[in-house]
Amino acid sequence: MxxxxxxxxxxxxxxxxxxxxxxxxxxxxxxxxxxxxxxxxxxxxxxxxxxxxxxxxxxxxxxxxxxxxxxxxxxxxxxxxxxxxxxxxxxxxxxxxxxxxxxxxxxxxxxxxxxxxxxxxxxxxxxxxxxxxxxxxxxxxxxxxxxxxxxxxxxxxxxxxxxxxxxxxxxxxxxxxxxxxxxxxxxxxxxxxxxxxxxxxxxxxxxxxxxxxxxxxxxxxxxxxxxxxxxxxxxxxxxxxxxxxxxxxxxxxxxxxxxxxxxxxxxxxxxxxxxxxxxxxxxxxxxxxxxxxxxxxxxxxxxxxxxxxxxxxxxxxxxxxxxxxxxxxxxxxxxxxxxxxxxxxxxxxxxxxxxxxxxxxxxxxxxxxxxxxxxxxGRKDDMIISGGENIYPEEIENIYSKLSGIENIFVIGIPNDDWGEVPVAYVMLADDAYLTGEDLIGFGREKMAHYKVPKEFRLVKGVPRTASGKVLRRKFGDIKYKQI
The missing domain is CATH 3.40.50.12780 (ANL, N-terminal domain)
Known part of the structure; x- marks a missing residue:
């Protein structure tokens, strides 16, 4: 041309x-x-x-x-x-x-x-x-x-x-x-x-x-x-x-x-x-x-x-x-x-x-x-397989993002002897939010199948990202967190 x-x-x-x-x-x-x-x-x-x-x-x-x-x-x-x-x-x-x-x-x-x-x-x-x-x-x-x-x-x-x-x-x-x-x-x-x-x-x-x-x-x-x-x-x-x-x-x-x-x-x-x-x-x-x-x-x-x-x-x-x-x-x-x-x-x-x-x-x-x-x-590499069921982190994140008090949430799979993998969530909460892990599990069970609900909720201040802003889930193991 x-x-x-x-x-x-x-x-x-x-x-x-x-x-x-x-x-x-x-x-x-x-x-x-x-x-x-x-x-x-x-x-x-x-x-x-x-x-x-x-x-x-x-x-x-x-x-x-x-x-x-x-x-x-x-x-x-x-x-x-x-x-x-x-x-x-x-x-x-x-x-x-x-x-x-x-x-x-x-x-x-x-x-x-x-x-x-x-x-x-x-x-x-x-x-x-x-x-x-x-x-x-x-x-x-x-x-x-x-x-x-x-x-x-x-x-x-x-x-x-x-x-x-x-x-x-x-x-x-x-x-x-x-x-x-x-x-x-x-x-x-x-x-x-x-x-x-x-x-x-x-x-x-x-x-x-x-x-x-x-x-x-x-x-x-x-x-x-x-x-x-x-x-x-x-x-x-x-x-x-x-x-x-x-x-x-x-x-x-x-x-x-x-x-x-x-x-x-x-x-x-x-x-x-x-x-x-x-x-x-x-x-x-x-x-x-x-x-x-x-x-x-x-x-x-x-x-x-x-x-x-x-x-x-x-x-x-x-x-x-x-x-x-x-x-x-x-x-x-x-x-x-x-x-x-x-x-x-x-x-x-x-x-x-x-x-x-x-x-x-x-x-x-x-x-x-x-x-x-x-x-x-989501990314194929991010998919969690738990007990033979496919779990997509972005689906869970989208559901929880509607909950008042959650500023950001990211879900990954961690090894589990019984299920192969189970989902856990890394969350960033608003300053005035008061949400317990029990609250978050209860919310999830109302909205999705129980096997999709994260087994843990980990409070963090930030997550690792690439220079272009993409979340590096493979580095979440290095994050310091507080369990809620």
Whole structure:
């Protein structure tokens, strides 16, 4: 396909492309700024080479991403929350020629990493390479981005995402949400995550503006959603709860607002009810780094009657459940043009996750109802087998999250001589909560089968997470707790 940025600058030169704080840029202005940046970067990085990016949600970071695409370099996105050792591994594994560091990010951990580092401000002050010309075409099979998975079950893997992956992800989302030229997307999630980068790519493909949010300030974001013509915002459940808690009584989002596009895990029913009362549509979705964002999503007409579902497979996506049990729960497998090309330096591992007929094994388990709506039960590795019964931690967590006083709850299985495994819960309680283990067991027995009710409730102040915020259940054994 023709270069997405230069194409969009030709088609909609005067349409707003980017809004950051009180400044906005048309596609023509964005293209000019990006091309100048690319000319300067071209002194250090060329087509086919890899450049690591250590950035925050900043203007310079946004421009640098697009500039590297104009050069034809592969972008290695570094999570700015990683430790120095984790960053060093990814730099070494990707063999990035240079590492561009955003001045506005906290770059303490990157300082000790052994690599060829440049501050973006230093690059931008240099003379441009006048011989530079932007790539004319984006080949669907060319890798444009490399993102490392969080590594909840081992060493992080570099996911190879192509232009074709991002294009078909955008097309599937557009058909699901009915995107039009009046839409605009609020980008609050990190640019170095697939959720953030995919919004940038959708902006070019759809020709719509992006509101780039530099810091997650609830008051400011709520003002944007209430007073601007923002129509879509991508959030994870924690972000959504923070916005709701900050929204002034009687305040509503603007009349053009379409939806919260929700990813990053299940959402509790109480939060969905709050959104419904505030007339804030929530579109739940399902996807991962390996699928270049979402592959399943609810649509507006089904949101109310399919609460708890991630939705139906998007148009380009073929989804099936394999190895299902008597209740229809089994492995979620996907075949789609937005499934990544493979893992960097670990193609053998990616191939093991791919079936003979081309389906990618997601590692998640769930079921499809009679209308082909997907219900995700959780990670296969997290499933507890107790006395021959399958127990899904997220199902238990969702039930208990409705109980007043519980701020967070996480369920894992522990070995048991009689049953093989039994569920136990790690809970974080509100300061004013008074709940005993007996109370919690009694509540659970009213709501679910007795074998699903946690045998212990362990009070904790926090739980181990990956740099991207995913819960590391395999490390719960190291947590100090008080039994309640």
């Amino acid at each position: 023709e270069n997405w940025l230069t194409k969009r600058a030709k088609l909609d030169p005067n349409k707003t492309a980017l809004i950051i704080e009180h400044s906005d840029f048309t596609f023509s202005e964005l293209n000019s700024t990006v091309q100048l940046c690319a000319k300067k970067l071209h002194n250090y990085i060329h087509q086919g080479e890899r450049a690591a990016l250590f950035i925050s949600n900043s203007f310079n970071g946004y421009i640098a991403i697009l500039a590297l695409q104009q050069i034809g370099a592969e972008i290695v996105f570094l999570n700015s929350r990683l430790s120095s050792d984790e960053l060093q591994f990814q730099i070494n594994d990707s063999a990035a020629k240079i590492c561009l560091v955003d001045d506005s990010s906290d770059y303490h951990n990157i300082n000790s990493v052994d690599t060829n580092k440049f501050l973006l401000s230093d690059i931008l002050s240099m003379k441009p390479d006048k011989s530079f010309k932007p790539v004319e075409e984006f080949d669907n099979d060319d890798v444009t981005s490399i993102m490392y998975t969080s590594g909840t079950s081992g060493r992080p893997k570099g996911v190879l995402q192509t232009f074709g992956n991002h294009f078909y992800s955008a097309i599937g989302t557009s058909l699901n949400l009915g995107i039009n030229d009046k839409d605009s997307w609020v980008l609050t999630v990190p640019l170095f995550h697939i959720s953030g980068f995919s919004i940038m790519m959708r902006s070019l493909i759809y020709g719509i503006p992006v509101y780039l949010i530099t810091d997650f300030n609830e008051e400011y974001i709520n003002k944007v959603l209430a007073n601007e013509r923002a129509t879509i915002i991508s959030l994870v459940p924690t972000m959504l709860k923070r916005l709701l808690n900050n929204l002034p009584t009687g305040k509503h989002y603007n009349d053009h607002f379409k939806c919260v596009f929700l990813g990053g895990g299940p959402i509790d029913n109480w939060t969905l009810l709050r959104c419904d009362m505030l007339n804030i549509p929530v579109i739940q979705s399902y996807g991962m780094t390996e699928t270049a964002s979402n592959v399943v999503a609810l649509n507006f007409r089904d949101a109310d009657r399919k609460v708890g579902s991630s939705g139906q497979p998007l148009f380009p996506v073929n989804l099936r459940i394999s190895n299902s049990d008597s209740e229809g729960v089994g492995d979620i497998e996907i075949k789609a043009p937005n499934v990544a090309k493979g893992y960097l330096n670990r193609q053998d591992l990616f191939d093991k996750k791919t079936t003979a007929d081309g389906f990618y094994k997601t590692g998640d388990i769930g079921y499809l109802d009679d209308e082909n709506f997907l219900y995700v039960k």
